[in-house]
Amino acid sequence: MTADLELTARQAAKALRDWTWRQPETKAGGRGGTHIGVGVLRCALCGGTLVGSDMATGWYASIALYSCADSDCEQTGVPVTEVDGELETFTRKRLAEPAVVARWRAAYLAELDDRIAEARPVLPWCRDQRRRRQLSRRLALFDGSARCVSSSMGNLFFFGAELADVVYERVRTAGESKQGRSIRELTQAAAEWRTLWRDIHGVARRDVRRVLGRRHLKEIYDEWDRLQERLWDLLNETDWQYPYPARLPLQDRAMDQKWSQSPGVMARQRRSLLAYALGDDQLVVAATKAAGSRVRVDAPASDDAEQS
């Protein structure tokens, strides 16, 4: 493999930490607060953006509103719960259309592929024992290391576990595939390493030595090495067998609860699904209802219409 020559230990350590701790900015999800509609919704009166605000309803109570960002605008605030309920209905309807599902799948797979491609150059440093020691020394610069799981071990663990999740997400988003190893091997290997991590990550080394003896501590570390090496080997694979149909966007956990009753829950994922549902259209919110709803869908402004 030539990829391991592309990074030095220092670069690999930095890439590993960046990849693990930076939440990827999905093209659709973007940044934003806990209100899904902020940055997406437009004001029906002035066409400006809507922001989140609170209105006091008593000494201690308040309700969350979407209000116009322009303080001079006459539009009054609209309750977030009410609008989010309409956004959920809209998202469900759109994401059930085959063309929208196809668009979502292509874009989401591309995002996952980017994320996997960014992790790949680090893998050779995880797999090879000598290089892993070099990498660990880099990761251990600020390591207290009185715990069973030192911070460098923890860094490698979080990187491996998260990468296994992303690979699994990619496989089930793409759907049925008959080539390669069974994806269960990967999810099981990651689950076993997670279990060991959960058992020992908060435990001090000297306590294990005192209670169970030095030999037991060595056994724990041998097991740790065995589990992580298996996962690195599996993560090196590129083809995975998966016997089920591709998952659908509406099977996302962000759709489990009613949006109107749980505003702010999984806001990033919900915003991402809403963006896929919306495509190039725009959502306009009015303070008064028209035909039972406050949210209206507008086709994109045609000021950049084709010139022929």
Ligand SMILES: [Zn+2]
């Ligand atoms: Zn306005």
